[in-house]
Amino acid sequence: MAHRIGIAGITGRMGQLLAEEIPAAGATLSGGTSRGSAGRTTPAGVRSFPDLPALAAASDVVIDFTNAATAQTHAAAMAASAKPWVLGSSGLSGADEAAVEAAAARIPVVYAANFSAGVNLVLALAERMGAALPANAYDAEIMEMHHRQKVDAPSGTAVGLGRAVAKGRGVGLEEVMESGRHGHTGPRRTGAIGFAALRGGQVVGEHTLIFASATEHIALTHRAFDRRAFATGAVRAALWAVSQPPRLYSMMDVLGMA
Known part of the structure; x- marks a missing residue:
C-alpha cells in the first residue's frame, strides 16, 4: 500500500511542486492545509484540511514548508499526532529549533x-574543508542570492554552510558569525565566518562558500535552477522517515551520508 503524504502549505510555491512530486514517486497525496493566500487554491481533486492535526490524522507523514512563525505550534501538533514530520521551513529561531x-x-x-542532494554534498564538503583549512590562515565567507520575495536572511542553506564550516573547525557558528557588515567595521576578525545576502529577481538559490588565504582562494558554489530539486528531495525524505524511530534527522541521514 502506498504511503499517504500530507502537505502543510499546499498552495505555496513548494506545496504546488510537492503535490506533483508525491504521485510521481508512487506515493498517495492525502491532502493539504492552506492559508489561501495570493489567490491560490488547493489543486483540483485534492482534499483540503482545516488544520495540521486533521491533516496528520489522515496521513502517514507530513511535509511542511510553511514558515518559521508556525514552527512551534506545528512541532507540538506533529508530536501529538505521532506521525513523522519533514520540515523545510527556514529562518527558525533558537526557541523554534x-x-x-x-x-x-x-x-x-x-x-x-x-533538501537538494547537491546542496547536501556541498555541506559535507564544507565541513571537511573547514577542518582542513585552519581558521587563522583561511577566512571563510558565504555569499547567497535569492528571489526578491524571500523574507529571511541569511538563507537557511547559507546558515547550514556556516554551521558545517564551524563544525569542521570545532566551534559553534554563533561564536564566529559575522552578518550584514556596514559602515566602519574595523579589520576582519580572525576565525570569523562572514555572510552576505543578495536579493533580486526570481533567483531560485545561489550559494558560494569562499576560503581566502594570503596565497590562494578556494570557492565552492551551488546554483539551483528549479525548486523541483527541493521537492523531490523532500518526498524522498518523507518516504524514508516513515520507517525510522523517533529522532532528529537531517537530509544527510536520508542520503546515507551522516
Whole structure:
C-alpha cells in the first residue's frame, strides 16, 4: 500500500511542486492545509484540511514548508499526532529549533536547510574543508542570492554552510558569525565566518562558500535552477522517515551520508 503524504502549505510555491512530486514517486497525496493566500487554491481533486492535526490524522507523514512563525505550534501538533514530520521551513529561531528537537523525542523529524542532494554534498564538503583549512590562515565567507520575495536572511542553506564550516573547525557558528557588515567595521576578525545576502529577481538559490588565504582562494558554489530539486528531495525524505524511530534527522541521514 502506498504511503499517504500530507502537505502543510499546499498552495505555496513548494506545496504546488510537492503535490506533483508525491504521485510521481508512487506515493498517495492525502491532502493539504492552506492559508489561501495570493489567490491560490488547493489543486483540483485534492482534499483540503482545516488544520495540521486533521491533516496528520489522515496521513502517514507530513511535509511542511510553511514558515518559521508556525514552527512551534506545528512541532507540538506533529508530536501529538505521532506521525513523522519533514520540515523545510527556514529562518527558525533558537526557541523554534528547541521545539523541533522536543518533537523529535516523540516522532521521526527530518529537518533540513535544503533538501537538494547537491546542496547536501556541498555541506559535507564544507565541513571537511573547514577542518582542513585552519581558521587563522583561511577566512571563510558565504555569499547567497535569492528571489526578491524571500523574507529571511541569511538563507537557511547559507546558515547550514556556516554551521558545517564551524563544525569542521570545532566551534559553534554563533561564536564566529559575522552578518550584514556596514559602515566602519574595523579589520576582519580572525576565525570569523562572514555572510552576505543578495536579493533580486526570481533567483531560485545561489550559494558560494569562499576560503581566502594570503596565497590562494578556494570557492565552492551551488546554483539551483528549479525548486523541483527541493521537492523531490523532500518526498524522498518523507518516504524514508516513515520507517525510522523517533529522532532528529537531517537530509544527510536520508542520503546515507551522516
